[in-house]
Amino acid sequence: MNNEYYTLEDGIQSGPYSFDELVARDIDIHTQILTPTNEWVYASELPELYDYFETKGIYFPTEDNLAGAGWRILAFFIDYIILFLIIEGTAVKLGFLTLPTITNGQFIMPPPDTVLLIQGVFYATYLVYNTLFELTGWKGSIGKKICGLRVVDANGQKIGFIRSAGRNLGSILSLVLLVPYLSMLFSEYKQQWYDNLANAYIIKTN
Numbered sequence: 001m002n003n004e005y006y007t008l009e010d011g012i013q014s015g016p017y018s019f020d021e022l023v024a025r026d027i028d029i030h031t032q033i034l035t036p037t038n039e040w041v042y043a044s045e046l047p048e049l050y051d052y053f054e055t056k057g058i059y060f061p062t063e064d065n066l067a068g069a070g071w072r073i074l075a076f077f078i079d080y081i082i083l084f085l086i087i088e089g090t091a092v093k094l095g096f097l098t099l100p101t102i103t104n105g106q107f108i109m110p111p112p113d114t115v116l117l118i119q120g121v122f123y124a125t126y127l128v129y130n131t132l133f134e135l136t137g138w139k140g141s142i143g144k145k146i147c148g149l150r151v152v153d154a155n156g157q158k159i160g161f162i163r164s165a166g167r168n169l170g171s172i173l174s175l176v177l178l179v180p181y182l183s184m185l186f187s188e189y190k191q192q193w194y195d196n197l198a199n200a201y202i203i204k205t206n
Contacts, residue, residue: 006034023052029155044155054205057137058156061201066190069181071147071204076180078143083129087122123175127168134164140202148206153199163198170194 005022006015009031017025022033029044043049050060059065133141139150139158151167153159159167171194174180183193189201 003036005036008032008034008040019048023049029053029058029157053156059150059152059203059205060156061152061154061189061203065203065205067149067202067204068190069184071149072184072202073181075141075143075147075149078146079126079129079141080143082142083122083125087118087125091118091121123172127165127172130168130171131161131164134158134168135161144202148204150203150205151200152203154201159198159200163200167194167198167200170197 004016006013027043031043032040033043034040130141134151138145184190
């Protein structure tokens with residue numbers, strides 16, 4: 001079999017290149033390549049280039065690296081604890097929240113309106129926190145970073161602001177309705193319904 005590759009950039013075909021010569025050209029995912037099977041494809045469509053792109057921080061979603069519910073739940077709880085401690089600590093320090101106490105043998109909870117306010121602040125912070133972190137090179141929150149997860153599109157790139165915000169609004173809605181991660185059970189690509197709408201995938205990188 002012919003193991004030579006050709007590239008098409010700005011309408012100019014060049015080559016032939018061996019595989020090592022091809023990757024040495026610093027190609028990107030949109031570079032058109034004529035493969036040894038005489039088929040023009042984008043570089044992102046060639047599985048043999050996946051390792052090369054991973055060195056550049058680009059991880060394509062594949063059957064082998066899609067994150068399961070267990071890792072996603074663990075990442076969520078890490079983020080939940082981080083946000084909860086920050087929000088609760090700030091609210092207590094500013095005097096907006098009184099922690100549950102035991103007085104005369106009775107367990108006294110904060111007023112319901114205060115609890116609702118804290119929940120609202122939590123969800124708003126959760127939305128901003130996740131959206132902004134997904135726009136960084138981490139492609140995910142602190143919890144996802146710890147668990148080796150990334151939020152990417154079909155080309156292994158980070159998703160944009162609108163798609164990220166919409167995805168995280170969907171995540172909040174699932175939490176409010178108490179049905180988180182349920183739709184993953186019916187997804188071929190281990191996506192939540194809001195991942196699917198945002199054309200996003202959660203992958204495990206290590």
